[in-house]
Amino acid sequence: MTAGPGPFDPGSPTAYPIVPEPTQSGGRGRRAAAIWVPALLLAAVTAAVVVFLTGVVTFGQPGVSAITLTQKVDKNKKPASSSSLFSADAASVFCCANVRAFNGTSLEAKWFGSNGQVADFKGRFGEMAGVSGARFTPSAGRVAFELAQPGGGWALGSYSVRLLLDGKPAGERNFRIVEAAGGSVAGTRYNDPGGAFSILVPDGWKPAEKQSLGSALAGFISPVGPFPPKYAVSLSDFTSVETGYLNDILRQSGTTSSSETFAAYSIGDLLGARRVFEWDFNPNGQQYRLRTIQVVVQVDNKVYSIDCQSLAIDYAQNEPTFNAVINSFR
Numbered sequence: 001m002t003a004g005p006g007p008f009d010p011g012s013p014t015a016y017p018i019v020p021e022p023t024q025s026g027g028r029g030r031r032a033a034a035i036w037v038p039a040l041l042l043a044a045v046t047a048a049v050v051v052f053l054t055g056v057v058t059f060g061q062p063g064v065s066a067i068t069l070t071q072k073v074d075k076n077k078k079p080a081s082s083s084s085l086f087s088a089d090a091a092s093v094f095c096c097a098n099v100r101a102f103n104g105t106s107l108e109a110k111w112f113g114s115n116g117q118v119a120d121f122k123g124r125f126g127e128m129a130g131v132s133g134a135r136f137t138p139s140a141g142r143v144a145f146e147l148a149q150p151g152g153g154w155a156l157g158s159y160s161v162r163l164l165l166d167g168k169p170a171g172e173r174n175f176r177i178v179e180a181a182g183g184s185v186a187g188t189r190y191n192d193p194g195g196a197f198s199i200l201v202p203d204g205w206k207p208a209e210k211q212s213l214g215s216a217l218a219g220f221i222s223p224v225g226p227f228p229p230k231y232a233v234s235l236s237d238f239t240s241v242e243t244g245y246l247n248d249i250l251r252q253s254g255t256t257s258s259s260e261t262f263a264a265y266s267i268g269d270l271l272g273a274r275r276v277f278e279w280d281f282n283p284n285g286q287q288y289r290l291r292t293i294q295v296v297v298q299v300d301n302k303v304y305s306i307d308c309q310s311l312a313i314d315y316a317q318n319e320p321t322f323n324a325v326i327n328s329f330r
Contacts, residue, residue: 062101062125064163064170070094077129077142084175084265084274085323088154095145095161095173101125102139108164109145114157121145158263174263178323185324190218197304199233200328202321208232227288229310229318231325238303241272241296265295267329272297278312291315295326304329 070079071090079096086093095109103126111119125131129141145161154177163170187202201220208219208230219232238246246262257277265274274295281288292309306329308322 062099062105062165064097064099064165066096066098067163067171067173068096069161069173069175070096073144077144079144081268082266082271084173084263085327086154086175086177088156088177088179090154090177091149093147093159093175095147095163097143097163097171098140099125099129099143099165100140101165103131106164106166107143108167110162110164111147112160112162113155114159115155118150118159119147179320185321189328190220192217196235196302197233197299198328198330199306200325202325225311225314227290227311229308229314229321231306231308231322233329234305234307236296236303236305238296238305241298241303243273246273246296262296265297267295267297267327270297270299270329289313293319293322293326295329297329 068079068082069084069086070081071083071086071093072080073094073096074080077096079094099105099107101107103124105125106122107125107128108120108122110117111121123143125141125143128143129139131139131141145163147161156177156179158174158176160172160174162172185200185202187200187205189198190201191198196217199218202222204224205220205222208216208221213219213232216232216234219230221230222228238249240246243262243264250261260275260277262273262275265272272295274293276291276293278289278291281290289312290309291312292307295306297304297306306326308318308325310318310322
């Protein structure tokens with residue numbers, strides 16, 4: 001008896017199964033895939049490039065910063081100074097800002113007085129900033145909106161300017177137009193013994209009595225009137241002149257009237273805030289209605305408060321002197 005064929009016996013018809021060769025049609029499928037996949041990828045990339053180059057897709061977010069009010073700008077639209085108080089003889093008030101945007105980004109400045117909107121100026125960032133290469137990514141540049149003195153002269157009082165970027169609010173600043181001084185207020189300067197500050201003392205005004213100063217560093221009073229105008233300079237407990245911080249403190253103390261809150265203000269290069277409010281003073285059974293300007297200004301890490309007050313009925317005639325005193329602070 002002989003042994004049967006082994007599992008790999010070449011004589012066995014089933015030892016090596018026959019594997020069919022790939023059909024010709026399967027080869028054509030792989031070759032077609034090898035051609036079409038790169039072609040589709042190339043088409044997708046080309047479409048993306050076309051969309052990008054036609055401006056349908058852009059990268060980056062426009063924004064506005066460093067909003068400044070000034071009376072003059074240079075050829076590069078840079079503000080000569082920063083202020084929130086302008087004399088009635090000012091030829092113009094400029095609102096300057098640093099903007100990062102696209103050529104076609106819409107910029108708008110809405111100007112308001114105490115009786116409503118007084119002007120509205122619109123433009124495109126590329127034209128206003130002299131920028132031409134900001135099609136797909138934002139570019140930085142300066143812009144300046146001008147509010148010229150109206151033909152009949154400025155109306156005294158409070159104003160504001162609101163900036164919009166593509167129709168959306170981008171920042172707001174407040175300012176005041178006050179009477180032209182017609183020359184500076186005559187007087188001498190008081191210099192703090194410690195060298196902390198210096199301020200104008202109008203001619204005829206005298207130092208306030210020490211017991212009336214409280215914690216004030218210095219104070220001066222006019223010799224005119226039954227309740228004469230006066231002002232004092234104090235070192236405040238505030239740690240900032242940012243209006244949000246200051247107005248939060250006012251709200252916590254019960255001051256809710258929007259007309260009595262702080263607005264941004266500056267004295268030369270010193271940043272600060274200003275508010276005007278009325279209150280009743282009742283010494284010895286007599287009642288006086290007073291109107292006070294409070295200006296806080298930051299010097300290094302200290303915040304000083306300049307408080308000017310007079311009878312409410314005399315405030316209009318004393319305001320120019322108060323403004324001269326406040327703006328003399330150094």
